[in-house]
Amino acid sequence: MASAPNILIVSQKGPLAYQALIFAASLRAHAPGFQGALVVAEPVPEFAWTGVDTRLPDKVRGALTELGATIVPFEARHFGQSYPNGNKIEALRILPADQPFVFFDTDTLITGPLDTVKFDFKRPAASMNRSGTWPQPPLYGPGYGDIWRSLYDRFGLEFESSLDLTQPDEHWERYLYFNAGWFFGADPAVFADRFLNWAIAVRDDPGEALACQTLDPWLDQVLLPLVIHSLKGGRPPRSLNGLDGDISCHYRSLSLLYARESDAVLDALESAVAAPAVRRVLRDWEPARQTIYQNRGRKKIRPLFETDMPPREQGIRQRLKAAGWWLV
Template sequence: MSFNILIIGQKGRLQHEAALFAATLRHGSPRFSGRLIVAEPTGPLWPEDPRIPTGPQRSLLEELGAEFIPFENRHFGAAYPHGNKIEALAALPAGPFLFFDTDTVITGELAELEIDFARPSASMKRENTWPRVDIYGPDLREIWRDLHIRRGGRLEDTEDRDWPVNHWRRYLYFNAGWFFGADPRAFHAAFLDAALMIRDDPPPSAVAQELDPWLDQAALPLAIHELGGGRPGKGGGVATDVFDGSHSFHYRYMPLLYATAPDHVIESLQSATAPNRIKKVLKRHEPFLRFLYQGKGERARALFDRENLPKREQAIRNRLRRENLWQR
C-alpha cells in the first residue's frame, strides 16, 4: 500500500529536525514509495515568514526527495503553532496519510507494514497531562463524556475497561506525535471542528481547562473516534509496537533520545547520520552537533538503565540538567 507522509516545515528548530527526519526515513525505509510532504505554514497569522529559508537544510530535504507544500493558517498560526498539524491536513493530496512530528526518527521499513488507514489511530506515548481535575469536580469521566457527546460520540465506545473509572488511561487520549487516516480532508474537518469546539464553545465541564499546549491532544481523540478509529491494537488499524516501537521513535529533544531510546534506535540513527553530506548539514544545529557527533549522547545514555527508567519524564530531565546534559 502506498501512502503519503506529512511533517511540518518551519524555520528554526523544525527545519533541522525535518532534515534529520528525512535522513532517517531514507535510511530506515529505503523502499518507502509514497511522497514525503513538508507542509509550510503561511498567512497573516504569522508576524514574519515562518517557512524554511533557502539554505542547506532545504537543499538536503529536496535532495532526499521531500516535496514542499504551503498551507494557510486560518485559525491558529503563531498564537498556537501546534495547530499547524491540524490545518496542514487541508493541503494534502487525496489518499492515505501518516503524520509525524518532525522530532521523530524512522528506524524500520515502512513498506513492510500492514496499516488499516480506514481505522485511524495515534500515539500512546503520553502522560496524564489533560484534562486537569479539580478536587471539587467535574471528574475525568464527566469531562470526556461531555466532549464526546458534543461531537456526536459515545464515551462508552471509547473506554478501556482494563482501567478503573476515573483513571486517566481508561479514556481515549493520545499524544499527537503521530497519527494516520484514509482521507486527509475528512480528518482535517473532524480534527479542526473538535479543536474549535474545545477552544471556543466547550461544554461547561471543560470551560476551565488549560488548552496551551494541550488543545491538539484534547481534540485528537474526538476526531479519531468520529472517524471510526481507536487505540493502536484496540480499534486502531496498526499494531501497538510499530510506531514509538520497532519503526519510529518520537524523541522530542536530543538528550531524551539518548537517555531513553532502545539500542536499535541509536544504531539506526548513527548509521543514518554518518554520511558526510548528511553530517555537514545536521551539525549546523548545536544539539545535533553536541549529541550526535561530539559525544554528549553517549554521556547521557550512560546515566540511565533503559529497562528501569524513571516513571516521570521530569525526573529524567532533572538528572540530565544536573549533569549539564540538557539542551533543547
C-alpha cells in the same frame, strides 16, 4: 500496506528544520522500501505566523529535496504562533484528498521498515505512547467521565464504545486518549475539516465542563480522540506495535534520545545522518553537533543514566538541565 500513504511532517525555521532532516534521512536509510511521498509542510510567514520568519534555511531545503521530500507551503490562519501545535491540524489540508496519510511529529526517528506496517486506513488510530496529562479533574468535579462525555455529547458522538472497560471508572486510561505524535487516516480532507472545526470550537468556547482545564498545549490531543472515534477508529491494534517500537521513535529532543533510548535507536540515528550531504547541514545545529558528531551524547549524556533512570520524563529533563546537557 494496502496502498502506500503520504507521510506528512511539519517544519519551519529553527529546531524543526533540522529535526525534519533527521526524519527524512532516517526514513530513506531504514525504510528503503517505502513507496509513499514524504511531504514537509512549511507555514508561510503570514496570517497566524505574521512577524515570524518561518521559512526553512536554504541548506536544509536543499538537503530535504535531495532526500526525496516535497516541501509544500501552507497558510496557518487559526493557530500559528499562538498555538504552534495547531500547525499539524491546519497542514493536513495540503495533502491530496482521498489518499491515505500518516502524520508524524517532526521529532521522530524512523528506525525500521515502515513499509511493513499494516495500516488499516479505514480504521484510523494514533499513538498510545502517552501519560495522563489531560484532563486534570478538579477536587470537587467534574471527573474524567463527565469531562470526556461533555465533548462527545457536544459533537453528537456516541460515548460508551470509546471506553476501555478493562480500566476502572475514573481512571484516565479508561477514556480514549492519544499522543498526537503519529496518527493516520483514509482521507486527509475529511480528517482535517473535522479536526480544525472542532478544535476552533473548543478553543473559542470550552464549555462548563472544561472551565478548569488547560488547553495549551493539549488542544490537539483533546480533539484527536473525538475525530478518530467519529471516523470509526480507535486504539491501535497489535499490527501497529512497531510504531513507538522497532519502526519509529518519538524522541522529542536529542538529549532525551541519548538519555533513555536503546543502543539500537542510537545506532539508527547515527547511521542515518552519517552521509556527508546530511552531515554538512546538520552540523549547523548545535544539539546535533554536540550529541552526534562530537560524540558527547554517548560520552557525556549516556553515563548520567546508566545506573539510575528516573521513572518520569520530567526527572530525566531535570537531570539533563542540572548537568548542562539540555540542548534544544
